[in-house]
Amino acid sequence: MKTYQGTAVRDGRFWAVKIAGVGITQGRSRSEARDMALDLIEIMKKIPPDQFEVHLEFEPTCG
Structure with a gap:
């Protein structure tokens, strides 16, 4: 199973999430940031x- 690595940085009210080799997304909470990262990978890859x-x-x- 492939594992994607990402970093999340607080940017105002949001967590900005960058997934290496995939793209960038955001979420208002840590949980939402993770969900959005999963969606981003599913869609882009x-x-x-x-x-x-x-x-x-x-x-x-x-x-």
Whole structure:
């Protein structure tokens, strides 16, 4: 099973998520950011979600 790596950075009210080799998406919560990352990979790579995993690294926020 393929694993995609991504990073999430807080940008105002959103988490901006970048998945290496796939693209960028966003979500308002950590949970939504992960869901959006899964959707992005499924759409852009044209593979069903049961055939890949995603590992997101959430960067710490200040303040």
